[in-house]
Amino acid sequence: MGNLVTFNNLIGKKILITGHSGFKGRWLCQMLLNLSCDVYGISRTDKHKEIFEDLGLDVTSQWFDIKSFSQTQRTILDIKPDYIFHFAAQSLVGESYTDPLETVATNVMGSVNIMEVLRSSNLHTHLMYITTDKVYHNNEWLWGYREIDPLGGKDLYSSSKAAADLIAQSFINSFSKNETNYSVSICRAGNVIGGGDYADKRIVPDIFKSIDNMEVLKVRQPNSTRPWQHVIDCLGGYLTLANQLPSNERLVNQSWNFGPDQDSNKAVIKLVEKFSEHVPQLNYVVVENKSFEEAKYLYLDCSKAKRLLGWKPVFSFDETVRLTSAWSGQKLISSTLALMKKQINDYYTKVDQSLPA
Numbered sequence: 001m002g003n004l005v006t007f008n009n010l011i012g013k014k015i016l017i018t019g020h021s022g023f024k025g026r027w028l029c030q031m032l033l034n035l036s037c038d039v040y041g042i043s044r045t046d047k048h049k050e051i052f053e054d055l056g057l058d059v060t061s062q063w064f065d066i067k068s069f070s071q072t073q074r075t076i077l078d079i080k081p082d083y084i085f086h087f088a089a090q091s092l093v094g095e096s097y098t099d100p101l102e103t104v105a106t107n108v109m110g111s112v113n114i115m116e117v118l119r120s121s122n123l124h125t126h127l128m129y130i131t132t133d134k135v136y137h138n139n140e141w142l143w144g145y146r147e148i149d150p151l152g153g154k155d156l157y158s159s160s161k162a163a164a165d166l167i168a169q170s171f172i173n174s175f176s177k178n179e180t181n182y183s184v185s186i187c188r189a190g191n192v193i194g195g196g197d198y199a200d201k202r203i204v205p206d207i208f209k210s211i212d213n214m215e216v217l218k219v220r221q222p223n224s225t226r227p228w229q230h231v232i233d234c235l236g237g238y239l240t241l242a243n244q245l246p247s248n249e250r251l252v253n254q255s256w257n258f259g260p261d262q263d264s265n266k267a268v269i270k271l272v273e274k275f276s277e278h279v280p281q282l283n284y285v286v287v288e289n290k291s292f293e294e295a296k297y298l299y300l301d302c303s304k305a306k307r308l309l310g311w312k313p314v315f316s317f318d319e320t321v322r323l324t325s326a327w328s329g330q331k332l333i334s335s336t337l338a339l340m341k342k343q344i345n346d347y348y349t350k351v352d353q354s355l356p357a
Contacts, residue, residue, distance in 0.1 A: 134153060
């Protein structure tokens with residue numbers, strides 16, 4: 001069933017995930033099912049719907065756009081979830097250049113809709129607002145950003161997420177910190193990787209595509225550093241916080257960073273080189289990128305979560321790449337689901353083993 005000590009308060013809870021058909025959402029669904037949770041999902045009808053439905057997860061799904069306040073309100077009031085994990089977003093930097101209106105509308109108003117439903121209701125719900133390390137005003141420095149550092153963003157993806165983050169903080173300051181029925185936790189994380197990510201213009205999906213199509217991988221921004229973290233490790237941080245919220249009022253209505261240890265902050269080219277050690281058929285070439293600007297240095301200081309929650313990442317950089325590369329060549333849904341369950345169970349075991357005797 002999973003780690004009963006670390007996640008005991010979540011067992012059997014009613015949990016709603018927005019964007020549940022996406023990369024992080026699918027993994028979280030299975031992690032919660034391992035904890036015998038009653039899982040519900042909201043996602044748009046897009047390319048991820050078929051992938052999610054083929055997995056056959058025991059999740060009650062509804063398919064609509066969270067920009068619709070009426071549908072969002074009706075669904076949340078009907079489910080009455082103990083927790084909402086809000087993932088739904090336009091999450092690609094490149095896409096924000098081609099469709100800025102959709103990016104801002106989804107990332108800002110979709111998030112506002114969730115928070116307004118809780119503000120105007122009497123639901124006893126913990127909202128886990130999931131955002132990104134891109135919300136921080138990037139000074140291109142080498143040390144980690146803390147939760148108290150200024151927010152910003154040069155591209156529309158980053159600025160839209162920063163705007164929604166600021167609005168979430170405003171909801172906390174204006175409403176939820178004075179209420180007892182609901183809370184808002186802002187969870188910021190970096191570059192998560194793992195099997196089952198099919199997004200366009202992300203390095204790991206591009207690696208898999210190049211291998212499957214026997215093509216040469218074109219590596220853009222090879223020297224940009226990112227805090228590479230396995231998706232299970234990241235989600236484990238969210239679950240650790242969620243588990244402790246009901247029993248510790250001092251943790252509610254705050255911002256939290258969840259990222260890997262500093263030695264996992266590697267250049268893109270180092271990730272590709274490490275991946276090729278596990279999948280020798282990977283061929284790659286470095287090309288000049290002129291499509292759009294990306295941050296060169298980005299790293300999170302996660303000392304707050306480590307100190308106050310007792311959370312820490314479990315997988316090293318090498319383990320993260322090894323777990324991700326294991327998905328290479330996995331074609332059948334049955335085998336990918338089995339691999340997902342195995343890697344989750346391995347994570348729970350490692351967390352168990354890290355607990356004090």
